[in-house]
Amino acid sequence: MQKPNIYLFPQLSDNYGYLVKLPHAKEAAIVDPSDLEMCEKILDLNDCSLSHILLTHHHDDHTAAVADLKKKYNAKVIGHELDDQLPNIDIPVKANEEISIFNNTYKIISTPGHTMQHICYFNQDYSILFAGDTLFSLGCGRMFEGTPELFWKSLSILKKLPKDTLVYCGHEYTHSNLLFALSIDPKNEDLITYGGWIKKQGSDARPTIPTELRKELNLNPFLRCEDEVFQKIYNSKDPVEVFKKMRLAKDNF
Numbered sequence: 001m002q003k004p005n006i007y008l009f010p011q012l013s014d015n016y017g018y019l020v021k022l023p024h025a026k027e028a029a030i031v032d033p034s035d036l037e038m039c040e041k042i043l044d045l046n047d048c049s050l051s052h053i054l055l056t057h058h059h060d061d062h063t064a065a066v067a068d069l070k071k072k073y074n075a076k077v078i079g080h081e082l083d084d085q086l087p088n089i090d091i092p093v094k095a096n097e098e099i100s101i102f103n104n105t106y107k108i109i110s111t112p113g114h115t116m117q118h119i120c121y122f123n124q125d126y127s128i129l130f131a132g133d134t135l136f137s138l139g140c141g142r143m144f145e146g147t148p149e150l151f152w153k154s155l156s157i158l159k160k161l162p163k164d165t166l167v168y169c170g171h172e173y174t175h176s177n178l179l180f181a182l183s184i185d186p187k188n189e190d191l192i193t194y195g196g197w198i199k200k201q202g203s204d205a206r207p208t209i210p211t212e213l214r215k216e217l218n219l220n221p222f223l224r225c226e227d228e229v230f231q232k233i234y235n236s237k238d239p240v241e242v243f244k245k246m247r248l249a250k251d252n253f
């Protein structure tokens, strides 16, 4: 068993794709490919072919390049067995199943909320999470299909992963998430400090991803719906209710 290298690359306007590859390997996997040109470029740069495509959910900005990549590289596409809007699935997976890619085990974590069949891929050997649009740095995905109950439950599952888990999410939304987080948690010194780093990354045109789960547990308001600070603001001790109101406030922010 070997630790995979993960190469983050930009796609479309603010999406991230991830190339997953063992050192010196000639084959790689890509998570959520939507930008064909960028996918081809990252594969060429790393001098490798594409054997697997991992999909977190069916939205176009995570899947648009699947058909072309599959045709060109004959890659196997992995996605939720019940997501009938996903294109060209070869390896259907379901919640709690474990799959092996390049000798690493990935657990399929079902995280309904953004979409009903959204899944995250968790590399148990090296604590790497491909979170799609469920969890972002300082935020979470919009609730397009799920309910607050389901979304909070999904986030609660992610909260229990090892604290050193590196979270690779689907978008660079950290700066706008920071502005919302600061609006409801303005006295949080750690958040202010992290904000400085986020702004620096932005002005240097660098990503803020991956983020460590430990940091998100402390700073991401959507993981802290049980925190007194937010229970007060949203006037409820029920984390589902707090989540519901916080998500709505962010949608209108």
Ligand code: ZN
Pocket (backbone or CB within 6 Å): 057, 059, 062, 114, 133
């Ligand atoms: Zn999405």
Ligand code: FE
Pocket (backbone or CB within 6 Å): 059, 061, 062, 133, 170, 171
């Ligand atoms: Fe997305």
